[in-house]
Structures are given as C-alpha cells and as structure tokens.
Amino acid sequence: MAEMAIKKKRPKNLDLPTIRLPLPGILSIIHRISGAALFLLLPFLLWLFESSLTSAETFASFREVVDHGLVKLILLGLIWFYMHHFCAGIRYLLLDVHIGADLKSAVLSSKIVFGVSIALTLIVGVQVLW
C-alpha cells in the first residue's frame, strides 16, 4: 500500500512560464530567494559589521563602502529581503497555529506582508542609508 502511494503516477506541469503563481505563492518563493540571498551575502554583511566596530581605520573604510551609491542600492535590496523574510516568516508562524489559514485570509495576509515589508524597507533604508 505504502509503496503504491509513493510510486503512483501524478500529472506534472513544470512549464514554468505557463504557471500563474497566486500571491501567497509569490510570497513563498520570495521568502526562499531572500533567505538564500541573505545567506550568500553573509560574509559581506559580517565584514561590514566587523569593520564598523573594530577601529578608526576600519570604521573609515566601512563608511567609504556604505556611502557608495551602488552599495547603498544593494543594501536597500538586502533590507527589503530581510523585511520580507521577517514579515512572511511571522505570517508562517501564525499559519502554524492555524491563524489565517483559509484562502481569503491567506491572500489578505500576503498583501499585508508585501505592504508592511516595503514600508519598513523604506523607513529603515532612509534612516540607516541616507
């Protein structure tokens, strides 16, 4: 029985461009992409944190890097990734305890996650970067 359940052929549609992901699905894949990107950039972020705290020389090079226009843009993107991961994560914690698990609330809470994370990104980004 169990083996049959595993081997049962199910229809597959992996033609990605034809799949229209609903909003909670978009939230979910950005949750994964943002987590992966933050992981990949950990050495850069740790280096920034270290140089911001170590000495006058390292602090000066920290400021120089952070004040570069392109770096500011990258950091703004990372702040959005962090805020999205944070807000979507709280939504998942609520789903774990069965809050907002029906379709209507799931779509609404996805909209809230996008709205709040973008608002937080702008507030924190302007506060920290400019």
Next chain:
Amino acid sequence: MVNRILVGAHYGLKDWIIQRATAIVMAVYTVIFLVVIGSVGPDSLESWRGVFAGGFMRFATFLFFISLFYHAWIGIRDIWMDYIKPDGLRLLLMIATATVLVGYAGWAIRILWRM
C-alpha cells in the same frame, strides 16, 4: 497494518521546531535592534561601539547570530534537499554549508568580544 511511509527517524520535527524557535529569537532581536538604531546609527565609531559594548546588547546580538546561523543551516539544507538530486553533490553542499556557518559563528563571536 500500519499504513504510513517512514522517511526518517523523527520526521524532521526537531529541525522544524528549531527553525521556528530561532525565528522568534531573531524577530524579537530585530524589533530591539530597530528601536536602538532609531536613536543611534553607525554615524560615529564611539556611539556605534557604545551600542554593542553594553552587556545586554552584546549578549542579545550573540544570541541573534547563533539563531541566524542555525536557522540558515535548516533553510539552506532544505534548498539543497529540494533541488540537488545527486547524493554526493548534495552531501558536499551540505558539508560546505555547515562548515561556513560554523566559521561565521566563530567570526561573529570574535567581532563581539574583540571590539
């Protein structure tokens, strides 16, 4: 007849819980951190060091980093398990992930206690 499919010793429940526990630690720290940088930003070395020199912030930041690295281990391992099918490559990527995360933990501790 027990009609269930065994896929692991404890079905990943421990990791599932740790992923959420570490998320809560990081979420609480994020709120604290945002409140703190609302008044003190990284504008001068002295004031910025002052933020992390206090016992509470140093320990809270340490807890945040440890939670972050454990959380990242579970998340990245899940990504390898979802997309990387060859066992050898998957194992290699998992070992590499665990190795750099342990290294980052050492680095984070050095940053916090050598500043």
